[in-house]
Amino acid sequence: MISHKMKINGKYDINASSDVIWKMILDPEVLEKITPGIKSLETTDTDTYKAVSEVKIGPVKGAFNGNLSIKDKKEKESCLLVIDQKSKIGNVVAEIGIKLAPSEETNTEIQYTGEAKLSGKLAVMGQRIMSGVVSTLSKQFFKALEKEIENK
Amino acid sequence: MIPAKFDYIKASSVNEAIDLLDKHGFDAKILSGGHSLIPAMKLRLNQPEVVIDISAIPGMNTITEDGDEIVIGANCTHNEILKSDLINNELNILAQAAKTIGDIQVRNRGTIGGSLAHADPSADYPATVLACEATIVAEGKNGSRTIAAADFFQGIFTTALEDEEIITAIRFPKVANGNYQKFYQSASRFAVVGVAVVKNGDAVKVGVTGVADTPYRATAVENAYDGTSSAASHAVDGVEVMSDHFADTEYRSHLAKVYVKKALEA
């Protein structure tokens, strides 16, 4: 009836070609910069990284570590982002499908849909705010991506 | 429940607080009333190394009139706000919002500055701050600046404050005709939906809290306002509506419309 799998979905329009965006989101250096809270990203295998992050959102602050990997890649079109992060305050497992589609002339629409599953204290205590957290983090991610694209 | 260890420093001036923030950065948290921070620390969801208590800084808990504005010190408690004659007479909408926060004990400790800096997406003040077009006065390393309400709330628990800035005061224009309406979450008593409406002649300004990850100005309602409450149907236009156990997207959207309507009609 009620699922604590947090739905993650939305879209973001970015003024860049799907080619540029595709390269950037597969680049660990860029990912490290634009993903909220990431402190380090270490490549352990093709498209698989060991991630250490420190997330501070209002009342909650946690040091996470675990894996981040990119699967089911379809060049410039779509991929699946798999996140598995653990911390003392709880664990997060997320799978987010990302789709790129050209929009207007020079823009690309990024569509993302997926779910995040929480456990531990985060799940028990954070229910009231989790959907807002996901939304804010996504926005931060794409804003940072835009900024990164502008800087290039 | 006991928080993890931390150092506690009671700042005696704004400058001292800013210096401390600058020094400790990510590891520090500002404490004012503590009603958001301390429970999180007890649950160990947050383990700051340094807690900087700004509650004793002189001059930060006054409510004064400055021309057409009411200036409220960041350390004013909800209780001080709801009891202030000045606010009741010149900015009644804020007293209405303050009355709905927490309970007696919480209102005796919680502060307006703390609430705004915390930026809980379901807190009551933000809707009012937006609808009144208040400005937030922040002080940091580079001195003092004012931030328009519209620019202040940037996401869940996220504001335009820099890491080493603190809110020292909030400046509200006087509001003759304002109204705050709230639908309570039955457990926490936060707002599932909170709507602040400020009317001025033919124009209306509408602030909404609880509905999205961040409080927002319902500009679609404002633009469609025709003196009746029919514009309420635009309450969530263009808004990504939150969903939780108490109110899913459909119900929350509906409530937003109902409460905008109520506030427009009040």
Added chain:
Amino acid sequence: MGKFIGKAVKRREDARFLKGAGKYTDDIKLPKMTQAAFVRSPYAHAKILSIDTSEAKNADGVVAVYTAQDGCGEYGVPCGWQVDFKNGETMREPQHPLLAKDKIRHLGEAVAIVIAESLEQARDAAELVEVDYEELPAVTDPKKAMEEGAPLVHDQWEDNAAFDWCIGNDRAEVEAALENAHHVTEMEYINQRVAPNAIEPRSYIADYDVNTDKWTLYTSTQNPHLIRLLLCAFVLGIPEHKVRVVSYDVGGGFGSKIYHYTEEAILTWVSKEIGRPVKWTSDRSEAFLTDAHGRDHVVHSKMGFDKDGKIVAHLTDEYCGMGAYLSTFAPAVPTYLHGTLFQGVYTTPLIHLNVVGPFTHAVPVDAYRGAGRPEATYLLERIISKAAKEMNMDPAELRFKNFIPPFDGVKESGYQTQVALQYDSGNYHGTLERGLEMLGYEDFRKEQSEARKNGRLLGVGISTYIEACGIAPSAVVGSLGARAGLYEVGHVRVQPTGKVSVYTGAHSHGQGHETVFAQFVADKLGIPMDDVQIEHGDTEQVAFGMGTYGSRSLAVGGSAIIKSIEKVLEKGAKIAAHKLEAAEEDLEYAEGKWTVKGTDKSISFGDVSLTAYVPHDYPEGLEPGLDYSSFYDPANFTYPFGTHIAVVEVDPDTGKVDLKRFVACDDVGNVMNPMIVDGQIHGGVVQGIGQALLEEVVYDESGQMITGSYMDYAMPRADDVPMIETDRTVTPCPHNPLGVKGAGEAGAIGSTPAVVSAVVDALSHLGVTDIQMPLTPQRVWKAMQN
């Protein structure tokens, strides 16, 4: 009636509580006491791959860290009630370990205990224990737990059923009657999981004394002797005379403090290991994850009626979640404390109930205020109200039509139900008539139809409940699978000065025993209340006891005291006769003295007491002293009943329910202290309202609890409820000496369906026939949209 019985005597326990001088377990500090913290699983179902306690062991102030590998792994807490499969198979009873060994079976299950010098240090070190888990799929819905392919909670059995049980008439016969019924009403719903939430969290201190080789366990329990029995005989194998269990003031129980919890046992074990006292007090966060929850039934029910509206048959199938393990009384709750109430107050000739009790990856459930009886009442009262709507009858009229006729249990015999029990006495018409009168039912119906024309949504809901209290005759419960007798002990020690110490096995955690028990003791002995002291809660003071739950304290515990008083007076009469130089049969006892009938020759209770202890001039062959202990095993359950009526108004815009009035007319038999009975009703009613409108433990599909704090678990606050309008009828219990039936659970049993029926009534013209509890604004609004 005496001087005190039936009077609203103010409570003697209040002074200490009001001055902050109550003595709750967490208030106790012992010399050299250590503090414990638990490491708990963040998953509902997982394999434990490894536990590393090395860093924690080296942390500041840490005395010890234990896991299941460290010597306590063999122990588990037992279940106290065996409910077998209807095919004869024995109940499946897994070990309930003190600390999880290889596998986690519910969120918050403990995997390690950390003992330190201070609470701060224990908490800090607990954060340093590293546990590696492999998360597994979980199931928390009782019905889904029985589906093909559901994750198994205990691998040793092929499915999740702990038992599959039925009661009542032959199923085929009931089904046939339903086939032939003029009208059949059907319901499918969930009686949701709720958390009892006594405001005092559980708290324990275990203290092992090496010099005497004895333990003292201070515990926030409703039944110290039962805890001692279970702890000694079934968990740690300690001889009972080596353990003292003390339960001073307890801050509310509502069932949740009946059970023997793993934390009590592990602390007792740890205390000997470290040779020091150890304390643990639950946080609210831990309480949500580890206190036994209530309810959790998935129900499918059918009730058949003839063309006059008489009930002809009732058939129900339920899945009642047990949680991950079997808590002390858990299997009895949806079976013997539930199915046996399916007769309700109605003459239903054919009844069949089938209950499957599945394990789920959730914290165990157990008895919560009313225990099985609220769930039975909810079903009966909702389905009858629904049937009334469907048959276009008034819900009160349909009830009157089906009531069992009045019987007092003396002139008229008790009423034999189709589901094992025999009711003691009842007058069900009486409370409904009075309840309707209190409400002004006919006027309300007029107001309602007027209001409806103006778009206002007013509704009224009626519930006419019955419950089985005063649990319980030992032979009966024994035949039903209980592993304990449910008698009670009352010990009356008359001191040489005529002052009286009374020791009861019942335990007060808000009910006011110290006052109410003293009222009837003083009256029966004809002495001032100040001369009577009531003691409870200490296994070394009180001979034995079964504790307080199931509204049994006065009916069973009180009766045991009466038995001892009778013995005291019998012996006292012998002494008095000797002193007055009269024959015993010529004496009468009143107002604290024995008088030779027709004369002014008398001797006071005090003088007789003194003589008993200074037996210089004493009846030959009579033992000195005046001190009696009695065990009272009740002849039957008691059966309080009543009518609860709720009036609500629903906000058409938001679905929010405003509870405008609540009327309760209860019959709890004789009343010792009306003030306290009213208080019990008020509290119970509001708890029942809580379930109807606000409360719900929600686990998500992976077994995470998303209502684990007061930020998300809604309970009634002062401004959620109105004043509760109460009145009573009195139908004495014919089989106990005080004629009392019990009042502790009545409120919570009657109120829930009344509130839900009122909301459904308010929306009935919109086609709403039922709404899932709790009736949150969102649910009510959505029901209105469909």
Added chain:
Amino acid sequence: MQISTTINGKTYSHDIEPRISLAHYLREILDLTGTHIGCDTSGCGACTVNLNGMAVKSCTLLAVQADGGEITTIEGMADGNTMHPIQEAFKEHHGLQCGFCTPGMVMTAADIIKNNPNPTEEEIRHGLEGNFCRCTGYHNIVKSIQHAAEKLNS
């Protein structure tokens, strides 16, 4: 950290860790166990005490924040053996059962009456929104506070 407070008219000075809540300080260090702890999230109100004239939740307040403060706990309400009129009213009207939430209720009631000497039933119920009672259904608590207010006004 060194703190100094006046509690129930008596001055106390202690060196304590900053992370100790006022409730914990009262209970564990001063043995004033009348103040109870019922939750972790400022939800239940059992820990309510009076700090500088106002009801506060002592579990959501660090003891160091109360430094220099004047505190009244439930133990300071009675005058020797004479109970405060609010305490009297709770006893008279059966405003308590298990007694656990009671100290917080009494301390909150004092704040309600102080700020509103003639509270209506609705105002009392609203005033109690930060205090859970699981025993009484609030009925007799509300009545107790009504009567206490009347008594204090007469």
